[in-house]
Amino acid sequence: MKLYYKPGACSLAVHIALNEIGADFELEQVDTTAQKTESGADYSAINPNGYVPALTINDGEVLTEAPAVLQYVADTRPEAGLAPVAGTIERTRLHKMLNFVASELHKAFGPFFAPSPLSEPERSAAEAGVARRMAFIDSTLGEHGPYLLGETYTVADSYAFVVANWANFVGIGLDRWPNVAAYVERIGRRPAVVKALQAEGLASA
Numbered sequence: 001m002k003l004y005y006k007p008g009a010c011s012l013a014v015h016i017a018l019n020e021i022g023a024d025f026e027l028e029q030v031d032t033t034a035q036k037t038e039s040g041a042d043y044s045a046i047n048p049n050g051y052v053p054a055l056t057i058n059d060g061e062v063l064t065e066a067p068a069v070l071q072y073v074a075d076t077r078p079e080a081g082l083a084p085v086a087g088t089i090e091r092t093r094l095h096k097m098l099n100f101v102a103s104e105l106h107k108a109f110g111p112f113f114a115p116s117p118l119s120e121p122e123r124s125a126a127e128a129g130v131a132r133r134m135a136f137i138d139s140t141l142g143e144h145g146p147y148l149l150g151e152t153y154t155v156a157d158s159y160a161f162v163v164a165n166w167a168n169f170v171g172i173g174l175d176r177w178p179n180v181a182a183y184v185e186r187i188g189r190r191p192a193v194v195k196a197l198q199a200e201g202l203a204s205a
């Protein structure tokens with residue numbers, strides 16, 4: 001398998017999941033602006049949508065869309081327990097959280113990564129959007145943590161960790177959401193996470 005990634009982007013969630021299951025995989029960094037990979041390949045030929053993550057699997061198929069890729073990774077090693085068994089209510093809860101992280105929390109951060117700087121009203125509107133979704137994660141963790149599905153760490157936590165942590169890089173911080181702050185801190189200490197952060201050049205070895 002090969003993971004196409006951008007340091008600190010949502011592809012980091014897949015990187016973490018691959019480490020969690022002890023997968024044998026390669027990494028290739030992508031410059032999404034230039035649509036070039038570090039080996040010089042045309043990335044738009046790999047993922048026509050131009051974004052990361054993309055994961056090539058052993059028969060050469062390219063998987064995209066973070067929630068799908070994360071579940072694929074989890075399902076390649078069920079004994080690691082990163083996703084409940086398909087068809088159970090627990091798996092539906094995983095879908096719910098992956099969908100929430102992808103379509104609500106992740107997308108709420110979009111304006112902060114726009115090419116041009118935000119005006120003050122745009123910034124407040126974007127911050128309010130993030131805050132509302134972060135409050136949901138905070139209350140979910142408060143009601144039945146320590147992870148999004150309760151006692152068991154899943155790929156939804158790999159993804160939520162990466163996205164929630166962006167708040168620390170866009171000037172929002174996590175002080176308003178103590179359960180999320182503790183969660184990010186706790187997940188950030190997992191060996192699979194530390195290893196991925198080091199490999200992406202985001203933490204010292």
Ligand SMILES: N[C@@H](CCC(=O)N[C@@H](CS)C(=O)NCC(=O)O)C(=O)O
Pocket residue numbers: 006009010011032033050051052053064065066067102
């Ligand atoms: N729907 C896609 C969204 C992926 C996405 O938003 N990727 C971002 C990084 S987190 C990206 O590559 N954006 C292009 C860029 O940064 O230039 C998914 O779920 O995988």
